[in-house]
Amino acid sequence: xxxxxxxxxxxxxxxxxxxxxxxxxxxxxxxxxxxxxxxxxxxxxxxxxxxxxxxxxxxxxxxxxxxxxxxxxxxxxxxxxxxxxxxxxxxxxxxxxxxxxxxxxxxxxxxxxxxxxxxxxxxxxxxxxxxxxxxxxxxxxxxxxxxxxxxxxxxxxxxxxxxxxxxxxxxxxxxxxxxxxxxxxxxxxxxxxxxxxxx
Amino acid sequence: xxxxxxxxxxxxxxxxxxxxxxxxxxxxxxxxxxxxxxxxxxxxxxxxxxxxxxxxxxxxxxxxxxxxxxxxxxxxxxxxxxxxxxxxxxxxxxxxxxxxxxxxxxxxxxxxxxxxxxxxxxxxxxxxxxxxxxxxxxxxxxxxxxxxxxxxxxxxxxxxxxxxxxxxxxxxxxxxxxxxxxxxxxxxxxxxxxxxxxxxxxxxxxxxxxxxxxxxxxxxxxxxxxxxxxxxxxxxxxxxxxxxxxxxxxxxxxxxxxxxxxxxxxxxxxxxxxxxxxxxxxxxxxxxxxxxxxxxxxxxxxxxxxxxxxxxxxxxxxxx
Numbered sequence: 001x002x003x004x005x006x007x008x009x010x011x012x013x014x015x016x017x018x019x020x021x022x023x024x025x026x027x028x029x030x031x032x033x034x035x036x037x038x039x040x041x042x043x044x045x046x047x048x049x050x051x052x053x054x055x056x057x058x059x060x061x062x063x064x065x066x067x068x069x070x071x072x073x074x075x076x077x078x079x080x081x082x083x084x085x086x087x088x089x090x091x092x093x094x095x096x097x098x099x100x101x102x103x104x105x106x107x108x109x110x111x112x113x114x115x116x117x118x119x120x121x122x123x124x125x126x127x128x129x130x131x132x133x134x135x136x137x138x139x140x141x142x143x144x145x146x147x148x149x150x151x152x153x154x155x156x157x158x159x160x161x162x163x164x165x166x167x168x169x170x171x172x173x174x175x176x177x178x179x180x181x182x183x184x185x186x187x188x189x190x191x192x193x194x195x196x197x198x199x
Numbered sequence: 200x201x202x203x204x205x206x207x208x209x210x211x212x213x214x215x216x217x218x219x220x221x222x223x224x225x226x227x228x229x230x231x232x233x234x235x236x237x238x239x240x241x242x243x244x245x246x247x248x249x250x251x252x253x254x255x256x257x258x259x260x261x262x263x264x265x266x267x268x269x270x271x272x273x274x275x276x277x278x279x280x281x282x283x284x285x286x287x288x289x290x291x292x293x294x295x296x297x298x299x300x301x302x303x304x305x306x307x308x309x310x311x312x313x314x315x316x317x318x319x320x321x322x323x324x325x326x327x328x329x330x331x332x333x334x335x336x337x338x339x340x341x342x343x344x345x346x347x348x349x350x351x352x353x354x355x356x357x358x359x360x361x362x363x364x365x366x367x368x369x370x371x372x373x374x375x376x377x378x379x380x381x382x383x384x385x386x387x388x389x390x391x392x393x394x395x396x397x398x399x400x401x402x403x404x405x406x407x408x409x410x411x412x413x414x415x416x417x418x419x420x421x422x423x424x425x426x427x428x429x430x431x432x433x434x435x436x437x438x439x440x441x442x443x444x445x446x447x448x449x450x451x452x453x454x455x456x457x458x459x460x461x462x463x464x465x466x467x468x469x470x471x472x473x474x475x476x477x478x479x480x481x482x483x484x485x486x487x488x489x490x491x492x493x494x495x496x497x498x499x500x501x502x503x504x505x506x507x508x509x510x511x512x513x514x515x516x517x518x519x
Contacts, residue, residue, distance in 0.1 A: 029290060030272075030279035030488050031344055094492070103481060161479060163342070164460055165287035165389050 008069055012076045015043045016083070037087045044080035045154050045172060047073055052151060052179040059186070071127055074147070078124045085117050109160035116153040119146055151176055254416035256331060256351045264407055265335035266501070271346035273415050275488050280422045281340065282441060283389050284375065284382035291384070296421025300442070301381055306426050312448035313368035316361060322426050326412060328361065329353035333416075334409055334430070339471045339500045341435035345485045350430055351413030356404045358446075364400065368448035371403040372396070373429060373440045390456045396440040397453030397467065398431065399509075407432055407505050410443075433502040435469045466519035470510070471500035475519050 019036055022028050028035040051073040058066045093100045104114050123144060125131065132140045155176055159169040278293045285292040285299075300306055306322040331351055339345040359371070377393035379385040385392045402408065409430040412419060419425040424441025431438045437457055457465035464478060473483045473496040484493040499506050510518075 030275035031289070031486070033486065033491075034344070091491075092493075106476060107479065107481065109479065163287075163479070164283070165387075167287075167387075 002065075002068070004065070005069065005072060008072055012047070012072070015039070016080070033087070033091045037084065037091065040080050040084040040087060041158075044077055044084055045158060047077040047080060048147070048151055048154060049172065049175055049179065051077060051147065052176070056179065056182045059182075074123065075127060078120050081117055081120055088113075109157050112153055112160070113157045116150055116157060119150050119153070123147065123150075148180060151180075255418050256333075256413055256416050259351060259416070260330065260332040262332050262334045264505075265333065265349075266337055266347060268335075268337060268347045269489075270335065270349060271488050276346060276348055276414060277420055277422060279488065281342075281436065282384075282422055282424070284384045284392075284394065284442070285422065286384050287389055292422035293420075295383055296425075299381055299421030300376070300425055304381075306444070308427065308444055308446065310358075310362050310446045312372075313365050313450060314448045315363040315365060318362075325358075326353070326410075326427070329357050331412065334411075336407075336409075336430060336432040337500050338430075338432065338436055338439075339485060339496065341437060341465075341469070341477060341480065341482075343480045343482070343485050345487050345496075345500075347487070348414055349416070350409060350411040351416065352409040352411035352430065354406055355408045355410050355429065356406060358410060359400075359403060362446075362448070364448045367450045368400055370449050370452055371398050371400060372445075372447045372449050372453035373398075373443050374445035374447075375440055375442050376444045391459045392456075393444075394440060394456045395453060396429065396438055396455045397449075398438075399452075400448075401509055402431070402506075405506060405509065407502060433471055433499040433506045435471060437465070438469050468510075468515070468518050470506075470515065470519075471496060472498060472515055472519070474498075475516050 019028075019039055023032055023036060026032075051070050054066050054070045054073070058064055089095055089100060093103060103110050105111065123146060126135060126140060126143060135143065155169065155173045158172065159166060162169050279289045280292040281289065282292040282296070285295040307319055308322065308325050309317075309319045311317045331353055333349055333351055335347060335349045337345060338348050355371075364371075373396045375394035376382065377385060398408070409432075411424075411428050411430045412426060414423060419428065424439075424443075427443050428441040429439050429443065438455075452467055455465070455467065457469075458467060471482070476482050482496055485496045486493050497503070
């Protein structure tokens with residue numbers, strides 16, 4: 001592993017380590033369970049935004065080594081999302097399967113959150129080199145476009161669960177609009193240039 | 200005994216005492232004395248000699264309405280607050296309301312609308328006629344957490360009786376202070392300020408309904424709704440409006456701040472009801488702060504015997 005990767009690996013663990021430390025030292029306030037559930041979810045979202053930042057950053061800087069970091073960031077999305085999900089299943093529902101099913105059906109933001117999480121699973125399974133080879137670059141790329149859908153669904157999940165002050169989810173939605181917008185813009189520009197050159 | 204107490208109240212009203220602390224000391228002396236009748240005959244100087252600095256309220260009358268559930272820690276009660284006037288996260292109110300309310304501005308409460316004795320009172324004058332007591336209530340937030348809080352206050356019914364509402368007074372509407380200089384959260388229009396709440400007159404007259412001026416034996420802190428707030432223990436916490444400046448008797452059902460914000464999510468009644476879910480939160484269980492496992496939520500937050508009769512014949516899933 002490159003130095004860069006090791007640095008990223010360790011720094012991506014910092015939020016998790018901090019949360020455990022804060023929990024053990026009673027720094028998460030009067031409702032620590034709510035706090036860690038919320039924070040792990042927020043970190044999953046942030047890491048997803050980081051993965052989506054890699055490509056535009058590469059365009060901007062021409063630093064192609066960045067692409068090698070994306071997989072790790074993606075796996076951290078899953079790591080934090082898994083914590084978030086497990087905390088919900090355990091400390092919110094106490095693994096009561098009937099309650100969980102009822103909850104997923106009844107509360108729309110849980111429904112969305114649940115399916116968003118499951119959509120991460122095929123991406124994790126196909127994240128290693130062997131799977132990339134097996135699927136072929138094109139199919140793999142296509143499958144991993146699912147991350148755009150996951151990002152949009154996570155935003156909706158976040159937006160819906162916030163009671164009244166939507167400023168924080170709207171901030172992340174605005175960032176996402178930029179992250180997806182630059183892709184659309186580039187795609188549009190490239191196809192037009194292609195059309196011009198074909199004429 | 201009742202007569203003696205009443206006479207004590209008149210005694211204070213006719214005296215020159217306006218200082219809140221002195222009043223409270225006297226009140227706690229009276230409350231604490233086993234011989235109230237004798238106390239009321241004591242010269243004022245003797246009463247004033249009792250100036251123990253804290254807690255502010257001592258030897259408060261206990262209430263049969265109090266629960267013996269374990270109290271939520273003072274720290275949790277004073278640091279985990281929903282008070283959007285001081286920010287929308289739980290920690291902000293404790294950080295931003297440290298000087299609230301501004302001591303240099305007198306706290307005025309207006310009582311008006313469909314009543315024979317409207318008036319505008321300074322805080323001290325407002326609460327002077329009433330006997331403060333301790334009420335330990337369960338407090339259930341619509342977000343699915345709960346606390347147990349030892350409030351200090353007096354029944355809202357006592358105040359309403361003094362205001363003498365007329366026959367058109369079907370509801371009582373309450374408003375929080377609007378002062379963005381003191382309440383920075385009001386600079387953002389998260390809710391339709393000022394915060395407004397309402398009760399049906401029979402709900403307001405129910406002996407459980409409390410006007411609170413303190414908790415844990417001390418005066419309310421800013422984040423808990425100083426200097427005076429409502430406590431309606433069988434309803435979700437947001438009904439218990441904080442930092443009240445206006446009480447109005449009205450004929451039509453008031454539109455609360457949360458009803459305006461989300462009419463499908465927040466109804467006028469907002470009674471704690473494990474069978475009626477909020478779209479965002481299941482209401483069947485709750486997390487009592489300080490506890491690991493969730494507990495089942497009780498109908499009317501466990502106050503069914505006291506309040507169920509208020510809603511006989513009503514479909515509570517429609518009147519949520």
